[in-house]
Amino acid sequence: MNYVNFIIYSSLLTWFVNICIGFFVFFKNPGRNENRSFAALNLSIASWTVGSFIINIVSFDIETKLQVMRFCYFFSVLLPSTFLWHIYGITRHKIPIHLRYVCLITSVILLISLPTPLFIRTLRSLPGTDYLISAPGFSYFIFIIYFSYCACIGFFHISRMISRTQGQYKNQLKYVTIGYFIALLGGIDYFLTVFNILETPPIDDYILFVAFCVIAYAIARYRLLDIERAVLYVFLAILVYVPLLGIPFWINSWLEGFLGPERASRYDWVPLVAMALFASSGPFIYLRLVKRAERKKIKARNERLKKLKKISANMVFMTQKKSLMQAMVHQVVKIMQLTHAAVYVRIPQEEEQELEGVQKQGQKKKEEIKRVYQLGDHWGPGFPKISLLESLTEGASVLVDCLSREEFRKSEQALERDGIRHWADRWGLTAEETGALEVVMLGMSASVVIPAYEASGRLFGFLVLGAKRDGSVLEPEELSELMILANHGASAIQAAEGLAEQKRQQAELFHAAALANLGTMAGNIGHQINNRLQSLSAMAGNLSWRVKNILLKDGTDPAKKEEVLKDLGRLLPKMEEETVRAGNIAKSIRRLAKPEGYKETEFEKVVEFVQEMAVYKIKVEEIDFEVVMAKPLGKIWGDIALLAEVFLNLIDNGNDAIEERKERIQRKELPWNQPTPYRGKILLRSRKEGEWVITEVVDSGIGIKPEDMKKLFTPFWTTKGSSGKGTGLGVHVLHKIILAHGGKIEVESQYAEKTKFIIRLPVYRGGAQANADEKPKEKE
Amino acid sequence: MKKILLVDDEEMIREMVGGLLRDALGSDVKILLASDGDEAVRLAQSEQPELVLLDFTLHTPLEGFPMMEKIREAARQAKIFLMSGALDLAEKEIKQHGGDGFIGKPLRMERLLELVTKQLKGA
Numbered sequence: 001m002n003y004v005n006f007i008i009y010s011s012l013l014t015w016f017v018n019i020c021i022g023f024f025v026f027f028k029n030p031g032r033n034e035n036r037s038f039a040a041l042n043l044s045i046a047s048w049t050v051g052s053f054i055i056n057i058v059s060f061d062i063e064t065k066l067q068v069m070r071f072c073y074f075f076s077v078l079l080p081s082t083f084l085w086h087i088y089g090i091t092r093h094k095i096p097i098h099l100r101y102v103c104l105i106t107s108v109i110l111l112i113s114l115p116t117p118l119f120i121r122t123l124r125s126l127p128g129t130d131y132l133i134s135a136p137g138f139s140y141f142i143f144i145i146y147f148s149y150c151a152c153i154g155f156f157h158i159s160r161m162i163s164r165t166q167g168q169y170k171n172q173l174k175y176v177t178i179g180y181f182i183a184l185l186g187g188i189d190y191f192l193t194v195f196n197i198l199e200t201p202p203i204d205d206y207i208l209f210v211a212f213c214v215i216a217y218a219i220a221r222y223r224l225l226d227i228e229r230a231v232l233y234v235f236l237a238i239l240v241y242v243p244l245l246g247i248p249f250w251i252n253s254w255l256e257g258f259l260g261p262e263r264a265s266r267y268d269w270v271p272l273v274a275m276a277l278f279a280s281s282g283p284f285i286y287l288r289l290v291k292r293a294e295r296k297k298i299k300a301r302n303e304r305l306k307k308l309k310k311i312s313a314n315m316v317f318m319t320q321k322k323s324l325m326q327a328m329v330h331q332v333v334k335i336m337q338l339t340h341a342a343v344y345v346r347i348p349q350e351e352e353q354e355l356e357g358v359q360k361q362g363q364k365k366k367e368e369i370k371r372v373y374q375l376g377d378h379w380g381p382g383f384p385k386i387s388l389l390e391s392l393t394e395g396a397s398v399l400v401d402c403l404s405r406e407e408f409r410k411s412e413q414a415l416e417r418d419g420i421r422h423w424a425d426r427w428g429l430t431a432e433e434t435g436a437l438e439v440v441m442l443g444m445s446a447s448v449v450i451p452a453y454e455a456s457g458r459l460f461g462f463l464v465l466g467a468k469r470d471g472s473v474l475e476p477e478e479l480s481e482l483m484i485l486a487n488h489g490a491s492a493i494q495a496a497e498g499l500a501e502q503k504r505q506q507a508e509l510f511h512a513a514a515l516a517n518l519g520t521m522a523g524n525i526g527h528q529i530n531n532r533l534q535s536l537s538a539m540a541g542n543l544s545w546r547v548k549n550i551l552l553k554d555g556t557d558p559a560k561k562e563e564v565l566k567d568l569g570r571l572l573p574k575m576e577e578e579t580v581r582a583g584n585i586a587k588s589i590r591r592l593a594k595p596e597g598y599k600e601t602e603f604e605k606v607v608e609f610v611q612e613m614a615v616y617k618i619k620v621e622e623i624d625f626e627v628v629m630a631k632p633l634g635k636i637w638g639d640i641a642l643l644a645e646v647f648l649n650l651i652d653n654g655n656d657a658i659e660e661r662k663e664r665i666q667r668k669e670l671p672w673n674q675p676t677p678y679r680g681k682i683l684l685r686s687r688k689e690g691e692w693v694i695t696e697v698v699d700s701g702i703g704i705k706p707e708d709m710k711k712l713f714t715p716f717w718t719t720k721g722s723s724g725k726g727t728g729l730g731v732h733v734l735h736k737i738i739l740a741h742g743g744k745i746e747v748e749s750q751y752a753e754k755t756k757f758i759i760r761l762p763v764y765r766g767g768a769q770a771n772a773d774e775k776p777k778e779k780e
Numbered sequence: 781m782k783k784i785l786l787v788d789d790e791e792m793i794r795e796m797v798g799g800l801l802r803d804a805l806g807s808d809v810k811i812l813l814a815s816d817g818d819e820a821v822r823l824a825q826s827e828q829p830e831l832v833l834l835d836f837t838l839h840t841p842l843e844g845f846p847m848m849e850k851i852r853e854a855a856r857q858a859k860i861f862l863m864s865g866a867l868d869l870a871e872k873e874i875k876q877h878g879g880d881g882f883i884g885k886p887l888r889m890e891r892l893l894e895l896v897t898k899q900l901k902g903a
Contacts, residue, residue, distance in 0.1 A: 530865040530885065534886045534887070535790055536886070538887060538889075539792065541887060542799060544889070545890070545893070560803075
């Protein structure tokens with residue numbers, strides 16, 4: 001038991017690792033050229049290395065060992081061409097035709113000479129050990145030249161490709177190159193021993209193992225060949241089996257020191273038995289570790305899925321496109337730990353390439369965090385650091401064109417910057433398009449673009465993802481999750497768009513109805529303004545005549561002049577007052593006619609405005625109109641004009657109901673037993689109750705019959721059809737306005753007694769994202 | 781002594797227009813003021829004014845054309861001028877109901893004075 005054993009067993013290790021990886025890669029995707037060539041390369045290396053193991057461990061006679069070695073060299077002859085196949089494959093190039101011929105002819109010559117002593121003369125032991133190695137013949141020199149030539153060509157090609165590429169792909173190639181270079185060092189070590197330049201047994205298999213580790217690292221970190229899982233399993237296998245199988249030998253060689261070589265050789269069976277025992281426990285440990293690793297992976301995946309589910313659930317409640325897009329970007333950046341992300345959605349019915357977008361930058365570096373937070377609330381085209389939109393306007397056509405392609409859509413893939421070259425053929429991209437696409441994505445600092453399509457297949461929009469903050473690569477699982485998310489997002493945005501359109505139509509309806517209502521008020525308002533102007537003109541006319549004919553005329557009675565001056569002092573402030581009153585009336589018309597849109601408003605202002613305008617709706621001489629406010633009423637989020645419309649219309653309805661009741665009492669259709677004649681009353685009462693501002697509009701009018709109560713909220717329903725009234729908004733529209741404000745409307749009524757409308761509006765609590773119609777939904 | 785009856789529900793108008801007429805026309809013209817229809821008819825009956833300036837809308841039970849007809853009955857020789865801010869009444873309609881002319885509101889004092897002077901001279 002000496003160190004030669006470790007050299008021998010290293011062959012087994014390399015063989016094992018290479019075989020596992022090779023088969024796994026092949027079966028992962030047998031149709032893919034890279035996978036096939038990688039598998040072939042692995043099998044060649046494995047078969048070559050296993051030769052040394054067999055001839056050194058098995059007790060065949062020397063002639064059989066030589067034949068075994070020759071057989072294993074069969075694969076090493078194929079190794080250079082396999083290497084080229086693989087290198088050209090991963091750089092997505094074809095092997096030049098002349099190189100193919102060189103490989104073919106040389107391989108054939110070598111294979112013919114392989115069974116003869118021309119290639120391997122015999123097997124010899126290395127001096128001082130019983131380690132067997134081949135003694136090279138003439139063909140072996142050809143093989144070395146061929147091997148070196150292919151290695152040079154391969155490395156030259158791959159290094160040229162590295163200088164031409166960027167990003168993840170460049171990193172992949174870099175690690176592959178380093179890995180194979182180390183492997184080459186292993187080969188050189190072996191050849192040096194073969195040619196008797198080095199006297200020690202070759203450590204090439206350990207070097208190969210290091211090379212494998214480098215490639216494995218690239219695989220894990222840069223998702224080379226999609227075999228992360230295979231690497232994980234193989235590593236776990238090595239972690240378990242190498243100590244399990246190696247420890248007995250270690251112990252044995254340690255004991256040798258104590259027992260002496262003779263007694264030690266008597267106990268040769270001990271390590272073998274120990275090995276067998278350990279080996280039988282191996283699978284259990286191995287499976288346990290695999291399970292654990294799997295569980296960890298699954299746990300991480302489930303966590304991510306949970307978060308994604310949450311995002312997608314949150315999206316359902318967002319009805320504003322912009323905030324929806326912002327939330328999506330924000331969450332994706334946060335959950336996927338990205339440097340930045342952006343969402344672009346095609347503007348409906350607009351020019352093909354017009355896109356609107358939101359974007360967010362994550363915390364790329366520590367020093368940038370501060371800046372990002374400062375800009376954190378700022379979304380959209382003005383975002384300074386990455387001008388996605390600017391680069392998009394130029395590159396958008398290339399990107400949108402690629403995403404819109406039938407071939408691309410059908411491949412159901414995300415657009416990865418590092419995969420563009422690989423997939424270009426399948427997506428039907430020309431060389432220029434491929435280059436342009438890479439430039440665009442680089443300009444956007446995008447590593448992945450995830451498209452979302454409409455049901456018709458038209459591109460709806462896309463999600464642009466930056467790099468991961470830790471520099472790693474998005475895993476295929478993550479990408480497929482994100483693709484699902486993108487589709488969810490698309491449908492949510494579409495729904496929001498539909499809602500926005502509906503809202504716009506509703507707003508138009510509200511406005512039209514409000515204008516109609518204003519028309520009915522115009523007579524009254526005009527009259528009021530005219531009244532103000534009449535008294536104003538009377539005062540002005542009176543004063544101007546008297547100033548001219550009394551005050552400024554010589555020889556008039558000083559007492560009279562004094563009187564004019566007095567009147568001037570008394571009347572001018574009155575004139576000012578009248579002017580202001582007329583102006584205020586005019587202002588309120590403007591307010592009613594031109595809705596100001598939704599904003600933060602003190603509810604008291606709404607009530608005061610209603611109170612002010614109500615006098616143009618009802619005959620204050622005939623009806624008692626009272627407003628009661630339990631201050632403070634708090635703030636609401638709404639359109640003051642629309643809300644005023646609601647209350648004014650309810651007051652108007654009350655007015656009509658009172659008239660109706662009055663007429664019926666006069667016609668003795670309804671009883672009236674009070675000593676004083678019937679006088680209608682309308683009461684507007686507001687108070688704040690928890691999260692709601694509650695307003696009641698009560699009238700002592702005709703009331704609503706129980707059978708009509710249900711119909712009250714249906715469109716176009718009115719009881720006023722015959723009376724020529726009903727020019728105002730129906731209760732249906734009022735209900736819609738209140739709903740648009742996130743509120744509720746209820747009605748209680750007793751026929752021939754009274755009607756009470758109860759309107760609840762949510763108290764506005766502020767916040768950047770607050771939106772009138774999102775608020776209540778989030779609460780429910 | 782000549783008499784003018786001014787009927788308007790707005791106090792400011794009565795005060796301003798009445799005061800001006802008083803100042804401008806001097807002491808030989810008596811200005812009578814009324815704020816509702818019944819009072820106007822009563823004054824027209826008792827004082828028999830030469831000129832009546834009548835606001836169309838008084839917000840009292842008796843207003844408008846019925847009031848004007850009653851005043852016409854009460855003071856046959858009076859010139860009755862109807863005033864209104866809200867409506868533009870046709871001369872023909874006013875004549876049908878016993879009126880003599882229309883003055884739109886807001887008033888221009890110079891015009892009003894001209895008209896009043898002219899009407900008083902003619903009477």
